[in-house]
Amino acid sequence: xxxxxxxxxxxxxxxxxxxxxxxxxxxxxxxxxxxxxxxxxxxxxxxxxxxxxxxxxxxxxxxxxxxxxxxxxxxxxxxxxxxxxxxxxxxxxxxxxxxxxxxxxxxxxxxxxxxxxxxxxxxxxxxxxxxxxxxxxxxxxxxxxxxxxxxxxxxxxxxxxxxxxxxxxxxxxxxxxxxxxxxxxxxxxxxxxxxxxxxxxxxxxxxxxxxxxxxxxxxxxxxxxxxxxxxxxxxxxxxxxxxxxxxxxxxxxxxxxxxxxxxxxxxxxxxxxxxxxxxxxxxxxxxxxxxxxxxxxxxxxxxxxxxxxxxxxxxxxxxxxxxxxxxxxxxxxxxxxxxxxxxxxxxxxxxxxxxxxxxxxxxxxxxxxxxxxxxxxxxxxxxxxxxxxxxxxxxxxxxxxxxxxxxxxxxxxxxxxxxxxxxxxxxxxxxxxxxxxxxxxxxxxxxxxxxxxxxxxxxxxxxxxxxxxxxxxxxxxxxxxxxxxxxxxxxxxxxxxxxxxxxxxxxxxxxxxxxxxxxxxxxxxxxxxxxxxxxxxxxxxxxxxxxxxxxxxxxxxxxxxxxxxxxxxxxxxxxxxxxxxxxxxxxxxxxxxxxxxxxxxxxxxxxxxxxxxxxxxxxxxxxxxxxxxxxxxxxxxxxxxxxxxxxxxxxxxxxxxxxxxxxxxxxxxxxxxxxxxxxxxxxxxxxxxxxxxxxxxxxxxxxxxxxxxxxxxxxxxxxxxxxxxxxxxxxxxxxxxxxxxxxxxxxxxxxxxxxxxxxxxxxxxxxxxxxxxxxxxxxxxxxxxxxxxxxxxxxxxxxxxxxxxxxxxxxxxx
Amino acid sequence: xxxxxxxxxxxxxxxxxxxxxxxxxxxxxxxxxxxxxxxxxxxxxxxxxxxxxxxxxxxxxxxxxxxxxxxxxxxxxxxxxxxxxxxxxxxxxxxxxxxxxxxxxxxxxx
Numbered sequence: 029x030x031x032x033x034x035x036x037x038x039x040x041x042x043x044x045x046x047x048x049x050x051x052x053x054x055x056x057x058x059x060x061x062x063x064x065x066x067x068x069x070x071x072x073x074x075x076x077x078x079x080x081x082x083x084x085x086x087x088x089x090x091x092x093x094x095x096x097x098x099x100x101x102x103x104x105x106x107x108x109x110x111x112x113x114x115x116x117x118x119x120x121x122x123x124x125x126x127x128x129x130x131x132x133x134x135x136x137x138x139x140x141x142x143x144x145x146x147x148x149x150x151x152x153x154x155x156x157x158x159x160x161x162x163x164x165x166x167x168x169x170x171x172x173x174x175x176x177x178x179x180x181x182x183x184x185x186x187x188x189x190x191x192x193x194x195x196x197x198x199x200x201x202x203x204x205x206x207x208x209x210x211x212x213x214x215x216x217x218x219x220x221x222x223x224x225x226x227x228x229x230x231x232x233x234x235x236x237x238x239x240x241x242x243x244x245x246x247x248x249x250x251x252x253x254x255x256x257x258x259x260x261x262x263x264x265x266x267x268x269x270x271x272x273x274x275x276x277x278x279x280x281x282x283x284x285x286x287x288x289x290x291x292x293x294x295x296x297x298x299x300x301x302x303x304x305x306x307x308x309x310x311x312x313x314x315x316x317x318x319x320x321x322x323x324x325x326x327x328x329x330x331x332x333x334x335x336x337x338x339x340x341x342x343x344x345x346x347x348x349x350x351x352x353x354x355x356x357x358x359x360x361x362x363x364x365x366x367x368x369x370x371x372x373x374x375x376x377x378x379x380x381x382x383x384x385x386x387x388x389x390x391x392x393x394x395x396x397x398x399x400x401x402x403x404x405x406x407x408x409x410x411x412x413x414x415x416x417x418x419x420x421x422x423x424x425x426x427x428x429x430x431x432x433x434x435x436x437x438x439x440x441x442x443x444x445x446x447x448x449x450x451x452x453x454x455x456x457x458x459x460x461x462x463x464x465x466x467x468x469x470x471x472x473x474x475x476x477x478x479x480x481x482x483x484x485x486x487x488x489x490x491x492x493x494x495x496x497x498x499x500x501x502x503x504x505x506x507x508x509x510x511x512x513x514x515x516x517x518x519x520x521x522x523x524x525x526x527x528x529x530x531x532x533x534x535x536x537x538x539x540x541x542x543x544x545x546x547x548x549x550x551x552x553x554x555x556x557x558x559x560x561x562x563x564x565x566x567x568x569x570x571x572x573x574x575x576x577x578x579x580x581x582x583x584x585x586x587x588x589x590x591x592x593x594x595x596x597x598x599x600x601x602x603x604x605x606x607x608x609x610x611x612x613x614x615x616x617x618x619x620x621x622x623x624x625x626x627x628x629x630x631x632x633x634x635x636x637x638x639x640x641x642x643x644x645x646x647x648x649x650x651x652x653x654x655x656x657x658x659x660x661x662x663x664x665x666x667x668x669x670x671x672x673x674x675x676x677x678x679x680x681x682x683x684x685x686x687x688x689x690x691x692x693x694x695x696x697x698x699x700x701x702x703x704x705x706x707x708x709x710x711x712x713x714x715x716x717x718x719x720x721x722x723x724x725x726x727x728x729x730x731x732x733x734x735x736x737x738x739x740x741x742x743x744x745x746x747x748x749x750x751x752x753x754x755x756x757x758x759x760x761x762x763x764x765x766x767x768x769x770x771x772x773x774x775x776x777x778x779x780x781x782x783x784x785x786x787x788x789x790x791x792x793x794x795x796x797x798x799x800x801x802x803x804x805x806x807x808x809x810x811x812x813x814x815x816x817x818x819x820x821x822x823x824x825x826x827x828x829x830x831x832x833x834x835x836x837x838x839x840x841x842x
Numbered sequence: 843x844x845x846x847x848x849x850x851x852x853x854x855x856x857x858x859x860x861x862x863x864x865x866x867x868x869x870x871x872x873x874x875x876x877x878x879x880x881x882x883x884x885x886x887x888x889x890x891x892x893x894x895x896x897x898x899x900x901x902x903x904x905x906x907x908x909x910x911x912x913x914x915x916x917x918x919x920x921x922x923x924x925x926x927x928x929x930x931x932x933x934x935x936x937x938x939x940x941x942x943x944x945x946x947x948x949x950x951x952x
Contacts, residue, residue: 546858546876549898549905549912572858576896576907584907588893833861833872834849836944 038063146240599627608649669706871895888926
């Protein structure tokens with residue numbers, strides 16, 4: 029007999045509960061999962077790094093479609109449950125009624141919006157889900173955009189730091205006297221404020237917001253004291269309140285949240301509730317560790333096991349790269365309390381321990397937080413610290429006179445010490461998994477134990493446990509090898525190719541002691557690229573080391589057919605070209621003709637043996653390969669610029685065509701997409717390209733390192749050029765630098781993040797001789813790169829690629 | 843195993859490369875390794891049916907061009923964490939010519 033379980037809310041709490049449920053009682057529950065967001069469960073804690081551009085949304089998905097399918101979950105994402113009928117045991121949503129035997133409410137919380145004038149203007153947003161992140165990212169893409177963040181708590185500060193990283197002007201308004209007053213004391217709050225200000229974020233404490241100003245969108249924020257801050261967006265991060273509406277309507281008992289007992293049952297025993305929407309013994313929780321504990325208890329209750337939820341102490345960390353803040357317990361002053369404080373102003377370190385009867389009851393740390401878990405552990409255990417009181421604040425490594433060694437500190441942690449607060453994983457669980465399952469990397473530990481898989485702040489501790497368990501076999505600082513065929517990393521291999529004058533794939537493998545006979549599908553294409561880029565004109569391309577698309581100069585499709593995309597320089601075509609494309613599509617019965625995002629035309633479903641004939645016809649009309657398959661220059665999108673547009677400032681179309689004609693054929697570490705817009709309205713969408721040009725009255729603004737695929741990233745400014753010639757020289761030099769430094773498959777934005785924008789500017793903008801030098805190297809390599817591969821193959825090159833070796837018509841003679 | 847049919851010369855296939863043979867029961871990929879051994883597999887990855895003959899040949903295996911499964915040329919089995927197997931067809935090389943066992947083909951293609 030299966031139980032019909034309906035779950036309302038598809039967030040982290042219910043996701044974890046389902047994991048426990050499917051593990052404990054596979055096949056016993058027929059689950060229908062409703063979620064207000066149009067997507068499944070993701071790690072909401074990690075939205076801040078996504079907003080900052082440090083992670084992609086894909087990286088923080090907890091459950092993908094496969095997972096739901098595997099467990100037979102009926103997913104109803106984007107469908108809000110509007111009512112619960114407890115008599116008939118059904119829930120109502122837009123699509124009708126769904127019956128339940130057991131109901132789990134996990135509706136989470138809703139952001140609190142201050143009831144002031146202007147709160148409903150477009151541009152006012154919360155920071156709660158991916159849609160909010162996308163709204164903020166879009167706003168941040170506008171040059172010089174300004175954000176006002178209302179709320180200087182955990183969430184508000186993470187949003188502020190992330191938006192600042194995206195280039196926005198950011199002001200934080202905070203009602204209280206210092207930042208994060210619920211977690212930090214004034215001294216630590218001050219250090220935090222100073223750090224944020226040094227990053228260019230303006231912090232205004234004791235700020236009482238009076239109104240949000242604007243006609244049809246946000247323009248500014250007005251404070252009680254008359255201060256006005258201009259704003260393109262206003263982010264409200266002043267707090268959350270439990271989302272209890274459907275429970276209230278259903279007549280369940282509610283206080284601040286939905287009341288639950290120790291087994292997570294509401295006042296109706298067939299209805300359970302977990303997460304931020306519940307209240308247990310007077311407490312409402314907003315951090316993930318207790319929510320996961322609730323999920324575990326709820327799963328046990330559902331399967332008939334006995335378990336009880338107990339109030340949980342939580343520690344807090346701020347997820348802002350480069351800022352370390354840790355706080356746990358109660359740190360208010362009081363007559364019966366003592367405190368130990370350590371300050372090092374120049375190093376920006378502040379530690380404060382609050383003691384009561386020789387036990388730690390609160391800890392606040394800023395700048396140096398490695399001992400946080402150790403203090404927190406003693407806080408929870410109620411450890412008597414009388415014996416180590418003199419050295420306590422210096423941390424665990426100073427106890428017992430041992431030297432400062434973080435490894436020793438981790439080694440000294442008791443087995444039950446909590447390492448991963450988000451997932452409640454203790455030390456012995458991690459070391460046990462490392463030993464039993466033979467784990468050797470952080471990723472493996474994450475996969476098997478979930479430690480460090482949520483917010484990631486305990487990553488350092490987990491790595492130390494790995495190295496403690498494995499000794500020399502674990503080396504986190506080790507360079508990631510290119511592939512299993514070698515221990516060398518990409519940069520080392522490139523350096524050695526130059527130093528040892530290695531000029532063929534076998535020479536590299538021989539000299540650098542590859543462990544396999546002829547590499548693998550990871551290293552061979554990378555080596556081939558490095559050799560092409562290092563020895564233009566000398567190196568003979570190794571076709572067998574190219575991925576099929578680059579080997580046959582077309583894009584393989586899922587059914588083994590290919591797509592063909594001719595170049596349309598700058599997105600400009602002619603009636604003759606279009607006629608030739610139409611004729612080719614007819615002649616070869618090409619099933620799909622599609623306009624691409626790169627302003628050209630894709631012919632899909634071409635049979636491999638037809639490719640040379642298709643190309644011959646396109647060549648005859650003057651078209652060459654569009655390299656839509658290549659790690660190389662793809663397209664240069666343009667708008668019509670001053671030729672036609674009443675706003676155009678320069679000939680963006682002409683410049684785009686010049687760039688594409690000059691740069692096509694170049695092989696690069698990963699694909700390169702460009703665009704030229706004729707004015708800042710940016711119709712060619714240049715600000716999300718690998719390289720973009722925005723024409724202005726005074727010349728050309730060159731931007732780069734944008735992305736609009738797996739990651740969405742606005743470009744960063746490189747420099748201004750006064751002429752088309754100068755623009756082309758700068759772009760070619762930039763691409764050449766990328767071509768020489770980029771790792772295979774590393775897009776320009778990732779390369780930029782790795783080497784730092786300053787080093788790129790130093791070579792391309794600040795040093796004209798260097799720029800010239802890179803430009804000339806690019807020009808030289810183009811002499812060998814600008815050969816139309818289609819024409820070569822029409823003329824017979826690599827004919828073996830396009831014809832079967834034999835046709836066997838006879839069936840096996842049986 | 844009878845019915846050996848000549849399908850072409852070893853040198854028709856590039857080292858670390860592959861070609862196809864079309865048969866009434868589907869495409870067969872013929873692979874040639876760096877150490878000059880020849881293998882034949884059904885041209886159909888056990889994962890999503892990708893054309894293995896279009897992949898990169900390395901050692902005695904090929905990486906499928908669609909989703910990078912690595913398939914052993916010797917056994918047709920998926921290597922690493924993936925599970926699956928594609929049919930192999932016996933081939934032998936005589937005087938630089940490749941002979942394929944068509945009897946096995948009928949069975950393999952069932």
